[in-house]
Structures are given as C-alpha cells and as structure tokens.
Amino acid sequence: MPPRDRLLAAVVALTWGLNFTAIHLSLEHFPPFFLASLRFAVLAVPALLLVPRPDVPWRWILGYGLGFGILQFAFLYLAMDAGMPTGLASLVLQSSAPFTVVLGAVWLRERLSARQGLGIALAVLGLAGIAVHRAELGGSATLLPVLLTLCGGLGWAFGNICNRQARSGSPLGLLMWMSVIPPLPMLALALVVDGPAAIGTSLTTLGSRTGLLALAGLAYTVLVATVLGTGLWTALMSRHPSSTVAPFSMLVPVVGVAASWLLLGEPTPVVELALGTLVVGGVLLGSSRPRRRAALAGAATTAGPAGAPSPDEGTGDAPAAVGAVRTAADAAVR
Template sequence: MTVRDRLLAVVVAVLWGANFIAIHVGLEHFQPLFLAGLRMLVLAVPTVLLVPRPRVPLRWLVGYGLGFGTVQFLFLFLGMYAGMPTGLASLVLQASGPFTLVLGALLLRERVTPRQWAGIGVAVLGLGCIALARAQSAALLPVVLTLLGALGWAAGNLCSRLAQRDGEAVDPLHLTLWMTVVPPVPMLAASAVVEGPGAWGDVVAMVTPDGVAGLVALVYLSLVATVLAAGIWTGLMRRYPAGLVAPHSLLVPVVGMSLAMVLLGERPSVTELVAGVVVVGGVLVASAPARRRVEVRV
C-alpha cells in the first residue's frame, strides 16, 4: 500500500472509532430503536431515488440489510442504551471478525486454518474475561447485547460476500447503500410498538438549540461513518488484498476507547484493558492472511 492509502485507512479507522461517540450523543436525544431506523432512513430515501440497484440476488441483499443494518445496530444501540460503555462497545463489536470465520466454516464450508482457530480462541478468551468482569458488577446484559450485534454484523458479512459472488459486476458501495433500504421498516415498526409514536417527537426537537447535538450525531452516523468512511474503505478493498487493508480496522477500538476516555471520562478497569489487548491480538491472528510457501529450487 502507498503511504497515502495507508493514511486513508487510518482516517477511516478514526472516523469509525468516533462513530461510537456519535452513537452515545445520539442516544441522549433519540430512543435507540428509532435512532437506528432513522439513521438508515436518511440514506435509504436518496439511495432508492438516485443509486442504481445492484444486480444481486434479492435474498442476499435482504440478508445483508437484516444482518449488518438491522440486527447489528439494533443490539448495539440497545446495548449502549442499557449501559454499555462507549469505548468498550467499540472493542466488543470486534467479535464480528471471529464470528464471521466461524459462520463461514459452518454455513459455507469455508476452510479455517489452525492459526485462525487459535486466533478465534484467544479472542473468545478475552471476551470471556470482559463478560466475567462485567457480570461481577451486574452489567452483563449490555455485553451480551453488543455481542449479538457483532453476530448480526458477521451474518451480514456472509450475505454481502454471497451477493458479490453471485451478482453481476457488483459495485460494493452501491450494495452498501442499498443495504440501507432494508432496515428502516422493521426498525421503525419495532420503535412504534416498543417506544411508541412519541419517539417521532425527537425529530422536531432537532431544529431547536437543544437538539443540534442530536442532529449532528445523526448526520455523522449516516453520512460520515457510512457513506464517506465506507466509500474510502471500499475503494481500498478494491485496490489491495483484504489482508493488507483489514488489519487497519483493529485501530477502531483503540480510537473508540481513547476518545471515550478523553471526551466522556470513561475509565475501563485493568482487567478490561488487558482483555481488550487479548481480543485485538486474537482478531489480528485470525484475520491475518496465510503465508505463501516459497519453493527454493537448487
């Protein structure tokens, strides 16, 4: 990778790490289900009007939207609303990497190397330590909800992969944008049932001085974290092997936890910090590309 593209990958990691701060701010102004649905609705409307629909099987497009766009953010937002610390959420969500490998092996019969299994085991050990530490403080539920969000991300990854495999000259960015068409209906329907129609009143509050922060958070979640960051990331993934680009995503929890400490005053325990290093190390081992054997001819 060129220096410029490495810097772009770091910029994306910073944008995605700051995304968790935006979620924290957004949840102070909106109900969680409503915010998750509104975030996608803001993108879905112009996508339907302006972006050509990718030629992929409908089942994979819907699966991508349900897994990545609905289940992931539904449980992530609920977890953070229930008390999951912002920085810790950015770390635990990295479980999507090992989950993707496991689901790929179970459902798609993809081969997982012994080194990848070892990395998965290390990551699970770290997550288990975090869960145990949280359970002792009666705060296990937010961790479980966030892990369910990571599982939804992993399922969305598989559907995205199958869509690009079975589709015709798929533009990954178009696929990502059309994914946003799926979540608004189930998200907003669930919001109407659980949170009530009063959740829409938060939209009106955005035009008041007290609601500006919520509006900024919504714009960041929809345009910056999704369109801008995903667009840059998609371009990098198309130019370079995934093994060169993907490890940069491990900077996301570093940025997320650092910003949460500086801006929100969060102070993770020593156990959580050590476990976080273990999780990131396990994900790095599991996601690293296999080494090619070099034949030496005499």
C-alpha cells in the first residue's frame, strides 16, 4: 500500500475513533435501533433522489448494506446501550480486522504474507492486552455487551468482503446506495424493541440539552464518520486486498480510548497507551512492504504497459475501475 493510501487509512481510523464519542452522545437521547435507522435514512434520501446507482450487482450492494449497515450497527448500538463502555467498544469492534482477513482467505482466496501475519498478530496482541488490562481494573463490560460487539465486528467484516467484491468505480455512489438498505429494517427493529413511546419521546424533546448534543453527534456520524470516513474506506477496499486494508481498523480503538478519556473522562492508564503503540506498530508492519520488494514492484509497474494496475491494487481489478477509485478518493480528500 503506497504512503498516500496509508495516510488515508489513518484518517479513516481517526474519524471512526472519534465517532464512538459521537455515538455515546446520541445514545444518551435516541433509542439504539431508531438511532441506527436515522443515521442511514439521512443518507438514503439524497441517494435515491440524486445519486445514480453504481454499476455493480445488487447482491453486493445488499451484502454491503446488510453487513456494514445493519449487522454492525444493530449489535454495536445495542451493546453500548446495554452498558458497553465507549473506549472498550471501540476496542472490541476491531475484531472486524481478523474476521475480514479470515473471510478474505476463505472466500476470496487472498494470500496472507508472513509480514502481514506478524503485523496482525502484534496488533491483536496489543488489543488483547488492553482488553485484559481493562478487565483487571474492574468496571468492564459484562459478557453480553462484549459478545454483541463481537457480532458487530463480524458484520463489519462481512460488509468489507462484499465491498471488496463489488469493485465499484464510484466508491461514494456505492456508499450512498449501501445506505438505502438499513433504514427500513432498523426502523422495524426500533418499533418492536425500542417501542413507539421511546421513539416519540426522543423526537419531541430534541430541544433539550441532551437532544441538541444527540443531534450534534448524529451530524458528526453522518457527515464525517460515514460520508468522509466510510467513503475513503470504500475506495481503499476497492483498490487493495482486504487483508491489507482491514488491519488499519485496529487503529480505531487507540483514538477511541484517547477520545473517551479526554472528552468523557474515562481513565486511560499509561500501560494502555503503550499497548496502543504496539497496535499502531503492528498495523504499519502489516501494511508495508520490504524496501527491496517495493522497489522491484515500482520498476515492474513503470516498465509495464500503460494503464496496467500496480501490484498494490490486488488481482482481478480492471484498470479503468482502479483509476476511477483513485479519482474518487482524491476528490474525497479535497
């Protein structure tokens, strides 16, 4: 993965890490399933009215929306509403990275190099160390919220694989149309589980302090975490093998734990900061290539035919689609 794309992946991790604090503020006011429905409904309406459907099979749009939109956030919001601490939620949800690597190897037959395996192992070791330390401190989540968050991570991994298979030339269009899938199923869950009374109360008290903070959190979730963060993530997943991109999600808990400490007052001991550094190192190791191999790959790309995809872009991607993804990613950064 070239340095520019690694930087973009780090930007995604930053926006997603801060998003857990935004979700916390929103869940202080909105019922969990209704909040998930609102999150995607805000994007679904302009998608249906203004955005052309990307030229990808419906099964990948449905799979992306089911995994990333419905399963991930239904389980995550329910876990946080059930008492999952904000920082710990950002940590446990990153189980999506090893889940994605396993699904990519089984489903897509993607090869995992020894360097990638070592990097992922170091990152998982760092995440496991933070989780164990949290448990020793006491006040950790009960087993049920942890299991719910793990289910959310598995849903995210499934969405990653469908995103990868879609290979859309319009990452932002794919993101917007993915957002069409979750609102109605999540609203149905909200009516059954949250109840009409709780939904009505959350809407009629939006002028309160908690209501205004919830709206601010929802705005960040939709505009920054989803449009910017997920838009860039979609572009990166389309351009590179999922086993290369997915480990960057392990940087999210480093940001999430730090943000929960600074903004919400959740304590973050020095040992967790050290373990977070191990996570960062593992991700960087797993996403980089040895200098000799990178130089040979660059020479091969330069000597190859015009428009040929580089080795970083995986196998089976059409050059035109790769070029379109790059253009969309550049536009998103601007």
